[in-house]
Amino acid sequence: MVRYYLSGNEAIAEGAIRAGCRYYAGYPITPSSEIMERISVRFNEIGGVFIQMEDEIASIGSVIGASWAGAKAMTATSGPGFTLMQETVGYAAMTETPLVVVDVQRAGPGMGQATRVASGDIMQAKWGSSGDYQVIALCPWSVQEAYEQTIKAFNLAEKYRVPVLLLTEEAIGHLRERIDIMKDIELFNRKKKAGAAPFGTKERDGVPPMPTFGEGEKLLVTASTHDSYGFRKTDDPLIHDRLVSRLNEKIINNREKIIDYEKYYLEDAKVVVISYGFTARSSLFTVEAMREEGEKIGMLRLKTLWPFPDGLTRDIGARAKVIFVPEMNKGQVAGEVRKYASCQVVSFTQTNGEVIYPDTIIEQLRRHL
Amino acid sequence: MPRDMEQYLRPGLTSTTFCPGCGHGILMGLIFRAIDELKLNMDEMLFVSGIGCAGWIPSPHFNADTLHTLHGRAIPAATGAKMFNPKLTVMVISGDGDLADIGGNHLIHAARRNMDLTVICASNMVYGMTGGQVCSTTPAGAFTRTTAQGNPYRPFDLCKLVVAAGATYAARYSVTQPFALKASIKKALQINGFCFIEVLSPCPTQFGRHNQLDTPVGTIKYLMDKCITKKRAKNLSPEELKNKIITGEFTNGAD
Numbered sequence: 104m105v106r107y108y109l110s111g112n113e114a115i116a117e118g119a120i121r122a123g124c125r126y127y128a129g130y131p132i133t134p135s136s137e138i139m140e141r142i143s144v145r146f147n148e149i150g151g152v153f154i155q156m157e158d159e160i161a162s163i164g165s166v167i168g169a170s171w172a173g174a175k176a177m178t179a180t181s182g183p184g185f186t187l188m189q190e191t192v193g194y195a196a197m198t199e200t201p202l203v204v205v206d207v208q209r210a211g212p213g214m215g216q217a218t219r220v221a222s223g224d225i226m227q228a229k230w231g232s233s234g235d236y237q238v239i240a241l242c243p244w245s246v247q248e249a250y251e252q253t254i255k256a257f258n259l260a261e262k263y264r265v266p267v268l269l270l271t272e273e274a275i276g277h278l279r280e281r282i283d284i285m286k287d288i289e290l291f292n293r294k295k296k297a298g299a300a301p302f303g304t305k306e307r308d309g310v311p312p313m314p315t316f317g318e319g320e321k322l323l324v325t326a327s328t329h330d331s332y333g334f335r336k337t338d339d340p341l342i343h344d345r346l347v348s349r350l351n352e353k354i355i356n357n358r359e360k361i362i363d364y365e366k367y368y369l370e371d372a373k374v375v376v377i378s379y380g381f382t383a384r385s386s387l388f389t390v391e392a393m394r395e396e397g398e399k400i401g402m403l404r405l406k407t408l409w410p411f412p413d414g415l416t417r418d419i420g421a422r423a424k425v426i427f428v429p430e431m432n433k434g435q436v437a438g439e440v441r442k443y444a445s446c447q448v449v450s451f452t453q454t455n456g457e458v459i460y461p462d463t464i465i466e467q468l469r470r471h472l
Numbered sequence: 473m474p475r476d477m478e479q480y481l482r483p484g485l486t487s488t489t490f491c492p493g494c495g496h497g498i499l500m501g502l503i504f505r506a507i508d509e510l511k512l513n514m515d516e517m518l519f520v521s522g523i524g525c526a527g528w529i530p531s532p533h534f535n536a537d538t539l540h541t542l543h544g545r546a547i548p549a550a551t552g553a554k555m556f557n558p559k560l561t562v563m564v565i566s567g568d569g570d571l572a573d574i575g576g577n578h579l580i581h582a583a584r585r586n587m588d589l590t591v592i593c594a595s596n597m598v599y600g601m602t603g604g605q606v607c608s609t610t611p612a613g614a615f616t617r618t619t620a621q622g623n624p625y626r627p628f629d630l631c632k633l634v635v636a637a638g639a640t641y642a643a644r645y646s647v648t649q650p651f652a653l654k655a656s657i658k659k660a661l662q663i664n665g666f667c668f669i670e671v672l673s674p675c676p677t678q679f680g681r682h683n684q685l686d687t688p689v690g691t692i693k694y695l696m697d698k699c700i701t702k703k704r705a706k707n708l709s710p711e712e713l714k715n716k717i718i719t720g721e722f723t724n725g726a727d
Contacts, residue, residue: 126556152555157581161548168552316537319515325540
């Protein structure tokens with residue numbers, strides 16, 4: 104184990120390198136730029152390919168090409184840049200291209216407050232591109248976890264051939280903390296099978312093997328509706344439905360394996376705080392303080408935002424009296440919790456570009472208890 | 473050996489998607505002949521295209537790795553593949569709307585970086601696939617589905633544009649000049665750095681029918697009349713050069 108003192112953005116760059124990322128394309132945007140800056144230096148040392156592109160669309164576009172050329176590839180951005188990338192996120196979902204996009208969320212909409220924090224892109228991450236598709240979105244609450252989840256993002260992207268979004272926040276990106284780096288970390292590489300159909304499978308996980316350009320596979324990669332070998336089939340209803348269904352099911356049916364969370368004091372909790380990202384730090388502080396006062400309060404910390412832990416939320420909702428969701432947006436995750444929880448769900452929102460402090464959460468909780 | 477080029481076509485295809493009179497089939501055949509004469513191995517090549525009729529030249533026709541990207545994004549994707557695996561010979565084949573309009577920024581930046589790509593812009597001077605709307609390469613005054621009173625704007629001179637941006641090789645030919653075009657494709661494939669060829673390709677279906685050129689022969693004749701070589705253009709007055717398209721090489725890094 105080695106101990107470092109890093110910012111969240113630096114930890115993400117280091118996590119990507121550890122995961123095997125060797126292609127990075129990006130465009131500067133506050134508050135994510137330190138990821139690109141560190142990668143640009145570190146790739147010189149370790150032999151990765153770095154390029155600063157002319158915009159976010161080109162950045163993620165070149166990540167697509169690099170991924171099919173065999174790279175574990177990544178880009179990082181923030182809200183407005185993330186919006187520009189959305190068309191290609193849909194392209195990656197349709198072509199089953201593994202890639203990682205880091206969104207260091209800042210206060211929006213529009214340009215908003217570039218140096219201020221928010222978690223306003225949760226729904227953009229889910230619904231930002233056209234049509235029905237699934238992504239995986241992770242959300243770290245510390246610098247340590249920013250490192251670990253970046254590695255996990257690559258593993259999931261390779262395993263499920265899907266765009267994986269790391270939804271972190273300005274407050275994590277610019278936070279400096281001690282992190283411990285383990286020697287043994289499990290890495291996953293995309294499965295390959297010469298001659299196999301690259302866009303269809305009978306395997307239960309629904310994920311076909313992925314060849315690489317230059318291997319003589321004569322690949323046909325297109326985000327138009329295609330059959331299992333990539334031939335465009337733009338007017339066949341059956342093929343379209345089968346493809347779109349598989350793209351969704353390969354994530355939804357494997358969600359128990361993908362979804363990660365932490366439970367705190369949930370056994371007897373009548374009041375439950377569901378929290379994620381930086382806000383979860385304040386939430387846990389609050390929950391522990393109130394627990395000491397004898398309140399039957401617990402917390403669920405979401406480490407995966409998409410796919411959403413529907414079953415778990417349903418279970419908690421069946422046992423709790425009230426679920427409380429504090430977030431740095433106008434209630435994006437609270438809305439999702441309401442879809443599954445049968446109990447009362449209280450959304451506490453703060454969109455002033457500042458992190459939510461424990462005092463604020465305690466005050467809100469007391470009002471409802 | 474009249475059917476030698478079939479080895480470069482993806483097996484199982486029975487027809488192309490091109491309209492009768494479309495020039496893209498001629499361009500496709502010339503690319504195959506250039507590859508054949510250079511004895512390149514298609515398994516070491518990658519063909520990247522965007523959206524539009526020309527995007528369908530390599531995908532699915534070419535019996536090689538093909539990447540059919542989002543509209544306008546062929547060059548970024550090609551850049552990523554080439555940067556990560558420099559052993560790949562990467563050729564971008566797409567249309568004028570795709571490369572010059574929606575993807576125009578990527579075009580000039582790839583030229584500025586002198587990215588080692590061969591970019592073939594099949595220009596039919598109109599948006600073909602979407603039904604014949606005006607393009608940044610449509611001649612001034614030409615009629616399209618969105619310029620009922622004639623195109624009020626001047627077209628791009630794409631060769632000048634990429635030369636100014638730093639391309640190593642830039643040329644323009646029409647499919648009515650097949651031998652010069654084939655030689656140009658061969659040259660571009662051999663030169664390191666950013667190589668750009670604008671290929672004028674007739675579109676009777678969408679460009680022709682709005683401009684009194686209803687037949688395939690009409691659009692071919694239009695191009696033959698409009699295109700003149702650099703050599704011939706030298707001896708003509710500015711008045712005579714009006715409404716002409718000059719073909720030839722505009723920069724040649726190999727010289």
